Amino acid sequence: MMMAIRVLALTGPSRTVLGEGCGSRQTQNNGRRERGLLDDLSSRYRLIFLGHAQSPRFQIQSVRPRPQALERKTPAKAPSRALRVFSPIRGPSPADSSHAICGHGTSFAQLWVTSPTLPSIETPARSNHPRVARPRRSRYNETRSIAIHLTLERATMSRLTPFAAALVIVLHATSISAQTPRDVLVVGMEAEPPGLDPGQALGIHTLRVTAEIFETLVATAPDSTDTVPGLAESWTTSADGLAWTFKLRKGVRFHDGTALDANAVKFTFDRIIDPSHPHAKSGKWTFVTGYLSSVKAVEVLDPQTVQLQLKYPTGSLLALLALPNCAIVSPTAFAKSPADFDAKPVGSGRYKVESWERGSRLVLRRNDDYWGSKGKPQTLVYRGLAEANARVAELLTGGVDLILPIPPDFVARLEKTSGVTVHKAPGLTVWYVGFNVEKKPFTDRRVRQAFSHAVNREAITRDILKGTGIPAIGPLLPGTWAFEPNVRKYPYDAAAARKLLAEAGYPNGLETDLWVPESGSGMQAPVEMATVIQANLAAVGVKAQLKTFEWGSYLGKVRAEAPALFALSWFLKSEDPDLSMYPLFYSKNQPLPNRSNYNNSEVDQLLVQARQTGDRARRVELYRRAQRVIVEDAPMVFVDHEVQVVATRAGVKGFRLHPSGFDLRVENVTKE
Structure with missing residues (x-):
């Protein structure tokens, strides 16, 4: 089936049809190729096609009822950046290798992209065309931005071509040359932070920003x-391991000019651990409650010395304190306006907030009064670009300097693109499908085990992730110091899955919803991965209805509504298993971050014992035993461990991926 295409350029109220017609087609008999619209445009402009019909199948998303006059249909609010219309759905290609657009009966879709270098268009708008808002100019994107409206209609031809099935088309007259200023680094990521208080942060995309604004008592080495x-420049531990004393650096000040002293550390931690603290209810504290759960009290010994008194020895304490959720905040700024602190944070880091245009960009300015080595870029700009195709298009057109995450389909292509550098390294992330074990049918372990057998991890990592994932057998990455290889295995086995379902009382299968975000921190290709999982489950009689959500709202909805089946991932900043196994599987960490509501007394005992000893060999033994029990119980389907991928423009120098996959260290980056 061929698609008819109309390409419209819009500049403010002006609106011009650049062309309309069909993409080039190839006949089945002799392979003859007939010239089409995009071929014609290719002769006049340079076209960049991201995605094509050689990817197995496509599905239209974000569709609207077909209007009578498509040229008069304009969205109420024209996005200034790309909006995905359809995305590749991996899986076996049709037997005849044709690539159909599957719109569930819908006959058109719309796509908006931008190009900073499209030639000037002077044609005035027709009087019956609604006005389209001109994209806002900024010193961080000096070139003029023009929206391109691409309308696709069903036609009668039998095959798609790579042109007609393009996911994103960026038109411009010259080679890619748009640049942000040399002292400005622009980062395009999957979403903008919902807030910037580290104690309330949920997503890794937020913590990657707060790590530049705030600092922790201890840090993680750069390599x-x-x-x-x-x-803290030094620390000591009591003989019984119940008291940790930290000596703070002298002369450190927050961005508001107040001193970062022992009182600031006490204030930051007490608002989390002390229910009687005046600001105990001033925020929705997240993971930090678990990270500081072993801290009984915080004592100020003198202005530069603070002591943490623990409920029990905690071997992982330093690794926990290095997490960005445990960063120290300005007591003065927080107490002045707790409700505003999430949007106007005050820390002591290399960068401070200069401005924040919600939905557009967050701008950080270098803190020239920083106590240590200052950041190299004068300005860091973070832009939330939910659509993966939009992130790639912005990188190629110079709208951003660095993007993450990268759609797996584009990794190999970007590696071959001049002017782009692709960085890859294994991380410590685990991607999983979680069960709420308190909701039927997932109260029955056999159902959970059946789902684990039904999911084809190898196919997902091979065909969807294109090698940017490692199949998981449990919560820890193979090769890390506490990884247990001898857990129960769940190879892809549809027959075993059906047998377990029948034993659990579901011989004819069952129905459920599967919640999944459209993008997100460590979520790789969530919709595509979930679509394969949906097909895997259908093969064993399970009808899983996908419910997709925008990443910015997803975590809050999962927290509030506790769905029965949901896709998520977990990042570690350290190989220490306490940073993942204790938060995810300790029963008292319900409902966050133990979203599965998993409760096993044996696992609780093993996890507490492991975190209370400093003996590495003993901890390894305890964590390995816990992994065997957890994987047998199957509170989640462990799918894969992400291989982190970041792309930068070639002029970006000094960027290095951190071994954890957690940090995004851009403070030492320069641009040529």
Whole structure:
């Protein structure tokens, strides 16, 4: 089936049809190729096609009822960046290798992209065309931005071509040359932070930003997951392991000019751990409640010395304190306006907030009064670009300098693109499908085990992730110091899955919803991965209805509504298993971050024992035993461990991926 295409350029109220017709077609008999619209446009402009019909199948998304006059249909609010219309759905190609657009009966879709270098268009708008808002100019995107409206209609031809099935088309007259200023680094990521208080942060995309604004008592080394001094230049531990005393650096000040001292550390931690603290209810504290769960009290010994008194010895304490959720905040700024602190945070880091245009960009300015080595870029700009195709298009057109995550389909292509550098390294992430074990049918372990057998991890990592994932057998990455290889295995086995379902009382299968975000921190290709999982489950009689959500609202909805089946991932900043196994599987960490509501007394005992000893060999033994029990119980389907991928423009120098996959360290980056 061929698609008819109309390409419209819009500049403010002006609206011009650049062309309309069909993409080039190829006949089945002799392979003859007839010239089409996009071929014609290719002769006049340079076209960049991201995605094509050689990817197995496509599905239209974000569709609207077909209007009578498509040229008069304009969205109420024209996005200034790309909006995905359809995305590749991986899986076996049709037997005849044709690639149909499957719109569930819908006959058109719309796509908006931008190009900073499209030739000037002077044609005035027709009087019956609604006005389209001109994209806002900024010093961080000096070139003129023009929206391209691409309308696709069903036609009668039998095959798609790579042109007609393009996911994103960026038109421009010259080679890619748009640049952001040399002292400005622009980062395009999957979503903008919902807020910037580290104690309330949920997503890794938020923590990657707060790590530039705030600092922690101890930090993670730049080239390993080892713990090194941070705000604390030294520390000591009592013989019984119940008292940790930290000596703070002198002369450190928050961005508001107030001193970062022992009182600031006490204030930051007490608002989390002390129910009687005046600001205990001033925020929706997240993972940090678990990270600080072993801290009984915080004592100020003198202005530069603070002591953490623990409920029990905690071998992972330093690794926990290095997490960005545990960053120290300005007591003065927070107490002045707790409700505003999430939007106007005050820390002591290398960068401070200059401005924040919600839905557009967050701008950080270098803190020239920073106590240590200052950041190299004068300005960091973070842009939330939910659509993967939009992130790639912005990188190629110079709208951003660095993007993450990268759609797996585009990794190989970007590696071959001049002017782009692709960085890859294994991370410590685990991607999983979680069960709410308190909701039927997932109260029955056999059902959960059946789902684990039904999911084809190898196919997902091979065909969807294109090698940017490692099949998982449990919560920990193979090769890390506590990884247990001898857990129960769940190879892809539809017959075994059907047998377990029948034993659990579901011989004819069952129905459920599967919640999944459209993008997100560590979520790789969530909709595509979930679509394969949906097909895997259908093969064993399970009808899983996908419910997709925008990433910015997804975590809050999962927290509030506790769905029965949901896709998520978990990042570790350290190989220490306490940073993942304790938050995810300890029963008292319900409902966050133990979203599965998993409760096993044996696992609780093993996890507490492991975190209370400093003996590495003993901890390894305990964590390995816990992994065997957890994987047998199957509170989640462990799918894969992400291979982190970041792309930069070739002029970006000094960027290095951190071994954890957690940090995004851009403070030492320069641009040529």
